[in-house]
Amino acid sequence: MLAGAGSGKTRVITHKIARLLQAGYAPAQIAAITFTNKAAAEMRERAKALIGARAAKPLVVSTFHSLGVRMLREDGQRVGLKPQFSILDSDDVLSILKDAGGSNDNALARRWQWAISLWKNQGLNSSEVEPGNDDERVAQR
Numbered sequence: 001m002l003a004g005a006g007s008g009k010t011r012v013i014t015h016k017i018a019r020l021l022q023a024g025y026a027p028a029q030i031a032a033i034t035f036t037n038k039a040a041a042e043m044r045e046r047a048k049a050l051i052g053a054r055a056a057k058p059l060v061v062s063t064f065h066s067l068g069v070r071m072l073r074e075d076g077q078r079v080g081l082k083p084q085f086s087i088l089d090s091d092d093v094l095s096i097l098k099d100a101g102g103s104n105d106n107a108l109a110r111r112w113q114w115a116i117s118l119w120k121n122q123g124l125n126s127s128e129v130e131p132g133n134d135d136e137r138v139a140q141r
Helices: 009-022 037-051 064-079 090-101 106-121 134-140
Strands: 031-034 060-063
Touching: 009 031, 009 037, 031 037, 031 064, 037 060, 060 064, 090 106, 090 134, 106 134
Parallel strands: 031 060
Antiparallel strands: none
16 A cells, blocks of 8 residues: 555554454454554554454564564575574674774775675675675675
8 A cells, every 4th residue: 555644554553453353264364564654553553452462463563674573583594594694783893804804994885785785685795796896805805
């Protein structure tokens, strides 16, 4: 659904959830996904008020990111993740790259990050990369 602020998106979605439950769907079969934590919390509270806390408990009401993390926590081992994997933000990544590359230069660390990202998007791992310059050679390590 795409609509502006205050247009009733959350109300429509929470009422749709209630109708799905009335039609016989199990709460665990329903997911409401949004973009922000604030919107997810609001939707969760409104759903709880509309259908009751017990029915709302198994509903999946979350952001895209939190749903992805939830899925990876539950099934990440199937794709080779350790059960207690960590998610790094961009500042963490820059700090690690600067430490690994022996530099304090943010711009240089970002170039390394872009090279690594490009390789990942191409499905390459470090052993498959042919570095084209010194920056890429450092990033490859």
